[in-house]
Amino acid sequence: MPLATVSPAPPLSALTGRQIAWILGGALMTMATMPGQTVFIAQFNTALRGEFGLSHGEFGGLYTLATLLSASGLVFAGSLADRLPLRRLSVACLLGLAATTLLMAQVGNIPLLILALAALRFFGQGMLSHVALTAMARWFNRFRGRALSLAGLGFTLGEAMLPLGLTLAIGAWGWRSVWAGTGLVLVVAVLPLLLLLLRDAPDGRRARAAGHVNPDALPADQATGAGWTRPQVLRDPLFWGLLPGIMGPPAIGTLLIFHQAHLAALKGWDLTTFTTFYPVLSAAVVTASLGAGALVDRFGAWRLLPFVLMPLTAACLTAALLQPVWAIPLLLACLGLSTGLVNPVTGALWAELYGTAHLGAIRALVTAALVAASALGPGLAGLLIDLGPDLDRQAWGYAGWCLLWVLLYLALRPVLRRRTARLG
Template identity: 30%
Template structure:
């Protein structure tokens, strides 16, 4: 940990940029958008289930657009890509706040999911994976602290803002905040990240060929399911967490306090994950990091008291905390960094799709009358299969060139 502190001190300016991007990505993440679900559903006279379907459609649309733009971080200057992404995220947020027709909600949600959850996270992880080699784990783990910071700070602030004003002003205010960040970005020197840029823009045909070769490769069938499973499970549970709390008869206030424990655990294991990746390699960590979340689902299913929720949230924090560092680092280890932006965009697409399918499928299970125990055990079984599949990584050779 001492080496980690020295590393952060020596690279703080570069690392803080990555942290800021993951922090700002919060405005397109499920946990913040979920704050607006009730108000938007009531104002547009739709059910929360219908809003969930709209959300799923927009998320899937955003994931496919991601394939066409994710490669830009490989060959366009980091400042240009980031500026355009933040500007689009701000526009999407303001559009949501000003929308008086459901069509604009569609457009706004696609923008939030594409630029927030998708591109800002993608830019941060890609440039740090390319720039750092021996300390890649530490760099990415520091960047992922932006996710935890957003989870701790922004829900409280936006909830208060919505209470004082309304959801529209909260959306517009978020957009204005993002525009203000662009002023700071204008004076930020990011030329050091441009040293890793590829020459020339890939053609559409070459991208299709690259994506096809990745999907048909054994490595993809080992790496993708685990990434998909985490996003699928965590998003679904968080999206319906207070539905589960109500059905279980637990105290919402106590559960909310436990959720803070999740955020703190995620933060701590974001740091630990970076140290362990640099020490043991992402390839070794990949085999085991899904296990805590898997065991947490078992506790949620079998323990009727709210203690089950506490165990689940803490174990989820362990897996989610390490996941950002491990998932980004292993792509660089296995594939190398030359086309890392395009490769990450493909994996990000499947991750984003999973965040749409998770709430949709679990919502259908709830509507069909499945018990919480059955839902959690189903997710547990799914993750067990993914853990077993992850063991196949032992037979995969790492890339000879990572930088």
């Protein structure tokens, strides 16, 4: 079915200075999530397993438990994005993340390790990214897809710059010192800049008192989807039909990154060589994210949903079939394309299907599910590794899962078209 334009998408040059500051604030928040992201924590995998005498499966199991704990908390805390000012909530999340990195620098036993990992995942991967992307989806209308993709570039910058640097820093100064330094950077460098960029949010008291109007607000400045509360969404069969496939990228992408040392050993790749190719991942994310953001604004997120899982299928097949060193950039490029599509497409999808009135509470459900998926992926893969099937053999099953949901999303397109038309 060919794509059809749903509304004109104004050029990025039409963005005002205030809007640009809001997007930069969102990008800074997503970049600040890195200490809670798997791509960051995975660089400490070998050091932590050695410190606490853990196998791949044991550490993967602990990581799964910690991430599930963070996802449980996110279900309840995520609705704060509907009730608290963004600036106050984002600062609280950032300070919580900084405190947790200092805890990681001191952790000395496994129960404390689980607690620290859970807090990293809750404040970083969970709340800070949830608050940033919810704000972009709520504040923007005609620019929603591009605002989400541009704000999501913070993830990409972190993924591009940190893995190799972390590997070298851990070797030079030790893993505890690196965690302590991370907390210092968050407080000294990130916090003041975040306060500056978010000082004039469109839904804040300062903006209202000055009579400022969000230049990309919804028509009549009215939130849509007032009837779609979180309990109603939970009773919607369409929500449950969409969610499992959307959980694929965080589950599969996370397990491939988390167990990169195991995959590299299977293929005969040097781990430093593997992390050297991370800029390929980042370049693919940027390309897919910017392209998807523009397409979301032009055609709607629901039309693009089937394409999210196609590059991930190719990544799984690469992990299953290929062994030469050139397979590393191919694998990372496919992962990057899928990752780049996820944020603008799924970030805008929930606003298209359920409106913006209760977007924070609804997105909290989704974010918690994605966090849980990112927990189950490494844990399941680690357990299977300990039982016998290595990651290259597991990848066949992951590819099949992706293809199944691509076909289902294609079949659901008429339903999605009717739902978005009714909301609009």
